[in-house]
Amino acid sequence: MGQTGKRLFQYAMQYKKTIAIALILLILSICAELVGPFVAKRMIDQNILGIEKTWYEVNEAADYSVAYQGKHYVREDRLEAGADTAQLKAVRVLQVERAYYFIDENISEAAGKRQVLDGMLTITNTAAGESKQYAAQKLNASQLFQFYKPEFPELLQLAGIYMALLVVAALFAYGQRIMLQTSANRIVRKMRNDVYAHTQRLPINYYDNLAAGQVVSRITNDTEAIRELYVGVLANFFTGALYMAAIFTALFILDYRLALFSLPLIPILIVWIIVYRKYAASYNRVIRAKLSEINAMINESIQGMPIIQAFRRQRKMTAEFEEINEQYFKHQNKMLNLNSITSHNLVNVVRNVLFLVVIWVFWGSSLSTVLTVGILYAYIDYMNRMFAPIVGIVNQLSNLETARVSAERVFKLMDEDGIEVATGSLPRYKGEVKFEKVYFAYKDDEYVLKNINLHARQGETVALVGHTGSGKSSIMNLLFRFYDSPNGVISVDGRDIRDIPKQLLRQHMGIVLQDPFLFTGTIASNISLDNPAITHEMVVKALKDVGAYEMFNQLPGGIDAPVLEKGSTFSAGQRQLISFARALAYNPAILILDEATASIDTETEAIIQSALEVLKQGRTTFVIAHRLSTIRAADQILVLDRGAIVERGNHEQLMELQGKYYAMYQLQLGAAVQTA
Structure with missing residues (x-):
């Protein structure tokens, strides 16, 4: 599996101790299980089929001896050590089909085809081309039992060992399976956490x-x-x-x-x-x-x-x-x-x-x-x-x-290049923003911003206007470092933002989008985003500052009312107010309103505009707006066309210029009059 296999192995090695124990248990389980066939082999060859081994007649009853027709016989492997078999009479017990026969003499070679007819056993050796006959006495069940009786204790003992081995093997197998699967779940938990964390970077x-x-x-x-x-x-x-x-x-x-x-x-x-x-x-x-x-x-x-x-x-x-x-x-x-x-x-x-x-x-x-x-x-x-x-x-x-x-x-x-999450914090900056000769393209040589120069001083409100696709949102994307421009310099308080870790740069920035995104939780949690630094009192203050506290406090549960996925149970205006309060709760030095009032009714917009007059003090605010009536009080208005700033100034200056801004304003004013 190459590099992929190596990385999977590295993940597994993070839990090598548990895996090693599991493998040891597995080896013990296998060893216990594989001893079983050897035990079974001994039971078959020694205790069951051993009846066909040579038996010797002895003078008196002894251990492992069998009584048959008034005489005593002991199997060759059960004789006492040192016994002289040459002085003892040898006999055999052989199986023919499903019956057993006693042969009152020794048979040197019992291999071959066996057949019994009229009390005579015939053994035919096909390979040698010869056959021999022996007198045979059929054993009844009780007589056969006597020949097997000496083997029963050992058979039971071996059967007990066999069962014990199966139990031990099962216990070891259970242990190794639990440990191995637990390790696997931990490995994948770690991997899934890593993948999700990387998506955030x-x-x-x-x-x-x-x-x-x-x-x-x-x-x-x-x-x-x-x-x-x-x-x-x-x-x-x-x-x-x-x-x-x-x-x-x-x-x-x-x-x-x-x-x-x-x-x-x-x-x-x-x-x-x-x-x-x-x-x-x-x-x-x-x-x-x-x-x-x-x-x-x-x-x-x-x-x-x-x-x-x-x-x-x-x-x-x-x-x-x-x-x-x-x-x-x-x-x-x-x-x-x-x-x-x-x-x-x-x-x-x-x-x-x-x-x-x-x-x-x-x-x-x-x-x-x-x-x-x-x-x-x-x-x-x-x-x-x-x-x-x-x-x-x-x-x-x-x-x-x-x-x-x-x-x-x-x-x-x-393996996609990510942004390491920066630790620590950055002192709240003043909010002076400069763009100097900035060019930017989402795709090679297809520039959406061309030679952008702007200077937003601390506490100023800068409005960006222009037709769709003129580059307004791209300027904000660069300021937030959602994208980086290789050409030109963007600075905050005189410091190139490329020298500031992205997370620390955004620490003192707030943004309100045209289509605000709400997470599953509550109104309060959507404002604080579960940041322990944002207290309940700060959430309430942010809602009051945007004039929305009374509106949400009347809901069942107040500001702790549940928010479903994407805030589907709230109106567009209510979602926007929550998003606006979220930005203010973080007390940003730089506030970006990206079409923030586009989906809000006139009454709600008036509430926000009133709140902004108080809140923009000491805070640099960028406003992207289609409705020019909402930005008349902006300190600077930048008119963009095809990625370039073509006009700049305040409302009065641009109206006197009678350029693009004047035409856009007159068009919207005329549309408003016709609508009225």
Whole structure:
């Protein structure tokens, strides 16, 4: 996964202690679980199939001895140490189909096809081309029980050990899963916090080219896919890798030939993963991109629903959504087909073919003499245990690719140049603002501001007027450093604003936009923005200063009345008053009113204009306005046309000039008269 994988690993290493403990628990769980087949092998070969070993007749009853027809017999592996078997009579107990037979003589070679007819046991060795016959006595249930009875204590003991191992393995597995998933959740929590924090540091121009829904998708959907990487994918890959390593170790201990025969599974799995990732990567990139577009379109549709319904664009919007959704659906189906082809069904086919080949090669040859039923049982048990994590790995391949693509998208966002949040504070400046030979373009060589020169002294009110697109808001964007101009100098109190951290520069600036934004909360919290430095008394004072306190205090809950998303339950004028009080509560040295009275009725505008006469003292105020009647008292009026200041002066001076300002004023005055 290259650089992306390295960064994901770095996030994981922040919780390496918990992950290390989880892996230790996983290893202990695997060890406890993989001892089980060895215990089962001993139970089968020693305690169950051990009945076919050679038995010796002894003179008297002893430990592990069996009484049969008045005589006592002990199995060869249960004889006392040092016993001379050459002096003892040997007998055998052999299974033929579902019955057991007692042979009152030793059989040196019991391998071959067995058949009993008229009390005679025939053993045919197909490979040697010979057969032998022995007198055989069929054992009834009680007699057979006597031969098995000495093994019951050990069988029960081994069964208890087997169950205890399963319980211990389950406890360790539970512990490692809890710790690993807890670590994964912490990793993704940290990543999501980092991504969100970085979105707060990104410059405003980044969001000019990226829909809000796409950013939301990266913070939510993509980080959730990465969480699945740590919770599901890596857990399965770690578990699978450790299981496979442990099982192959156990297989070499069990029988090296079976282990060597199974080794090709590893390169097959590696090739499998490489081929899958080759096709899945391209599909997932489209899927994640389309999912972001769907989120963006839904977000945009919800915000613009009044316009969509007012202009009857429902069908058009639905058609556009269905087109994006159809592309998402097609690529989802491609991933579904790929997953179906490479799913656990194919793993099961590989496993079953392997079992058939092993039985054919080993059990059907002379090697069957050294490969006992217990060994084959343990081998099949181990292979079933190994294929379970292989299935887990294969099933997580789609999540792996989804997480990888999602991580690329998240890290791409985090790699965008951001602005580090400055600490500390800046002394409140006087508010003297200068623009000197400032040029600015949002796109290369497409200048929206040309040779801007202005000087706003402390306490002055400067109005910016002009047609739409003349550059009024761009001047304020530069002053706030939402954008930086490479040409010219903008200074506050004689200091170049590029030398001041953006957060500290804005500390003593306030802005009121034409379309104010309100957050979910209360009226008071929207004014203070939960800044502990803004007290309840300061909020009340700000509302009183703009003449809105009585208006909001009459609402249920007063100024603690709830505000829904974007302040949808308030009128445009009420939202603007809250925004205006917010700016004043922060007591800015520089106040910007960007079309602040455009959506306010005449009565509310009169309230604000009255408040401004008091509040602008000692504060530099920039006013962007279309209604020229609201800026007649401004100390300076700057008339912009196509990004350049073409006229400047106060109202009387500009009226005497009879230029663009005069024409605009007369036009608005005439329109007002006609309306009246």
